[in-house]
Amino acid sequence: MTVTRERAATPARVLEPPAFLGVETRNRWLSLVLRVSVPALLLAAWWYSTTHDLVSTEVLASPGQVVRAFGELVETGQLWDYGLASFQRAGLGVGIGVGIALVLGLVSGLTRLGEELVDATVQIIRVVPFLALVPLFISWFGVDEAFKVALIAVSSASPMYAYTYLGVRSVDRKVVEAARGFGLRGFRLAIGVILPSALPNILMALRICLGISLVGLIAAEQVGATEGIGYLVTLAQQYYRNDYMVLCIVIYALIGIGVDLVIRLVERTAMPWRRHGTASG
Amino acid sequence: MAAARDGERMSGAVDAVVRLRGVRKAFGSKQVLDGVDLDIAPGEFVALLGPSGTGKTTLLRLLSGLHRPDAGTVLVPRVRTVVYQEPRLVQARRVLANVTIGQRGKAARAPGLAALAEVGLADKARSWPATLSGGEAQRVALARALVRQPELLLLDEPFAALDALTRLQMQELVAELCARHGPAVLLVTHDVDEALLLADRAIVLRDGGFALDRRIDVPRPRDRDDRAVITHRKDYLAALGVAPDRSPRSTDEHVNA
Numbered sequence: 001m002t003v004t005r006e007r008a009a010t011p012a013r014v015l016e017p018p019a020f021l022g023v024e025t026r027n028r029w030l031s032l033v034l035r036v037s038v039p040a041l042l043l044a045a046w047w048y049s050t051t052h053d054l055v056s057t058e059v060l061a062s063p064g065q066v067v068r069a070f071g072e073l074v075e076t077g078q079l080w081d082y083g084l085a086s087f088q089r090a091g092l093g094v095g096i097g098v099g100i101a102l103v104l105g106l107v108s109g110l111t112r113l114g115e116e117l118v119d120a121t122v123q124i125i126r127v128v129p130f131l132a133l134v135p136l137f138i139s140w141f142g143v144d145e146a147f148k149v150a151l152i153a154v155s156s157a158s159p160m161y162a163y164t165y166l167g168v169r170s171v172d173r174k175v176v177e178a179a180r181g182f183g184l185r186g187f188r189l190a191i192g193v194i195l196p197s198a199l200p201n202i203l204m205a206l207r208i209c210l211g212i213s214l215v216g217l218i219a220a221e222q223v224g225a226t227e228g229i230g231y232l233v234t235l236a237q238q239y240y241r242n243d244y245m246v247l248c249i250v251i252y253a254l255i256g257i258g259v260d261l262v263i264r265l266v267e268r269t270a271m272p273w274r275r276h277g278t279a280s281g
Numbered sequence: 282m283a284a285a286r287d288g289e290r291m292s293g294a295v296d297a298v299v300r301l302r303g304v305r306k307a308f309g310s311k312q313v314l315d316g317v318d319l320d321i322a323p324g325e326f327v328a329l330l331g332p333s334g335t336g337k338t339t340l341l342r343l344l345s346g347l348h349r350p351d352a353g354t355v356l357v358p359r360v361r362t363v364v365y366q367e368p369r370l371v372q373a374r375r376v377l378a379n380v381t382i383g384q385r386g387k388a389a390r391a392p393g394l395a396a397l398a399e400v401g402l403a404d405k406a407r408s409w410p411a412t413l414s415g416g417e418a419q420r421v422a423l424a425r426a427l428v429r430q431p432e433l434l435l436l437d438e439p440f441a442a443l444d445a446l447t448r449l450q451m452q453e454l455v456a457e458l459c460a461r462h463g464p465a466v467l468l469v470t471h472d473v474d475e476a477l478l479l480a481d482r483a484i485v486l487r488d489g490g491f492a493l494d495r496r497i498d499v500p501r502p503r504d505r506d507d508r509a510v511i512t513h514r515k516d517y518l519a520a521l522g523v524a525p526d527r528s529p530r531s532t533d534e535h536v537n538a
Binding site for chain 2: 014015019020022
């Protein structure tokens with residue numbers, strides 16, 4: 001009736017199925033194979049080049065030599081002792097550093113006054129490379145455990161602070177407003193609403209902290225240590241044992257993977273809401 | 282070009298811009314679309330009604346290629362655009378750049394400005410999206426959709442997030458611009474009045490198929506108190522499962538539904 005509309009007559013209207021713009025679902029097994037393939041290829045290249053004299057074992061120890069070195073460490077019980085010693089140092093250091101940084105990050109993220117007092121100072125300290133603190137810390141704490149734990153604590157504090165602050169800052173203001181309106185204040189607001197929302201950032205920070213704490217560990221165990229996986233690096237360098245040098249790298253890589261797996265597990269259990277809900281409506 | 286090239290393509294002999302045949306789509310165990318057939322004629326304004334979760338948006342996403350049908354054919358014209366419930370503007374680009382997004386070169390500028398003028402936002406071309414009100418942002422989204430001169434315009438509840446007054450203005454604007462540019466329109470909505478105000482044809486999607494599919498032959502501009510509109514409204518509300526007359530505690534109940 002009145003709906004007649006003017007339109008340039010199109011001589012030939014071609015209709016077609018729409019090009020697919022959605023997200024392709026990938027085969028899980030193919031995805032897994034692709035993920036594993038690059039490290040596997042690198043491993044194969046390492047093995048081939050060192051066993052076929054393409055690379056001298058003086059420069060890069062072969063996988064066989066590294067496995068043998070590993071066997072030695074296990075046999076003498078050093079691996080266990082060193083691992084435990086380093087684990088204790090790192091655990092204590094990261095625990096202290098992360099704990100303090102978490103509180104500072106929350107305080108400066110949550111309150112105006114906290115931000116004014118804490119943020120500028122921490123941001124200045126944050127840009128100082130923590131390795132520059134080694135001589136100073138030695139003169140303060142000596143070369144014993146206190147020095148090592150302090151160094152690791154400082155190394156892991158700054159990323160934790162930065163990410164916590166960021167996480168708290170990016171929490172949905174509207175949700176916080178609503179929670180305030182329903183009478184949630186102070187500590188309960190922080191624990192009940194803000195911390196869970198900032199948790200993805202905080203766990204991400206924990207991952208980075210644990211990575212950095214390994215750096216702190218190597219630096220700390222270069223001085224005044226008789227055991228520890230950082231000490232092992234120093235030892236390998238002193239005796240020019242290439243197999244041990246490579247072994248250390250492998251051990252660090254394994255620790256890294258282990259830490260990542262643990263944090264992912266924590267992410268799954270600590271943030272059950274992430275598993276539910278979909279991207280499309 | 283005249284003959285069909287293969288089973289999947291059609292040419293000018295067909296007087297339709299959308300053709301669905303036996304389209305099925307399930308999510309998990311829920312059969313959202315169960316063998317849907319639909320033709321939309323050139324320039325036809327179709328409103329798609331249905332309770333939440335009945336697959337209105339799924340149908341629209343099939344047409345824009347965001348879902349693939351489990352079975353059946355989906356045929357659409359090449360030039361088609363979407364206005365979503367939220368504006369979905371790129372915050373990092375100015376309004377004009379948002380309108381001409383995906384088009385290259387200086388040649389896109391003039392039509393972009395013209396489209397902004399049509400939605401009454403010519404002076405906002407250099408603004409950032411974050412500085413716009415909800416209604417303004419949605420008008421930019423409309424300009425972005427119209428600047429390509431689509432044969433098919435898909436509207437996915439474009440007024441749902443707007444306040445009541447802005448919604449009325451927006452509805453008028455859409456009616457006016459669609460009449461001027463003449464694309465075929467598929468409007469997904471849950472508002473019967475909106476459908477009866479704007480559409481040439483209104484469809485109720487329910488239980489995977491069309492529960493009601495009727496032409497709305499009411500002269501424009503339409504009045505919601507028009508006798509014909511009132512009759513249509515009753516039928517559509519009944520098809521949607523909201524029957525005001527039969528409900529014993531009617532007055533309070535159906536307002537919320």
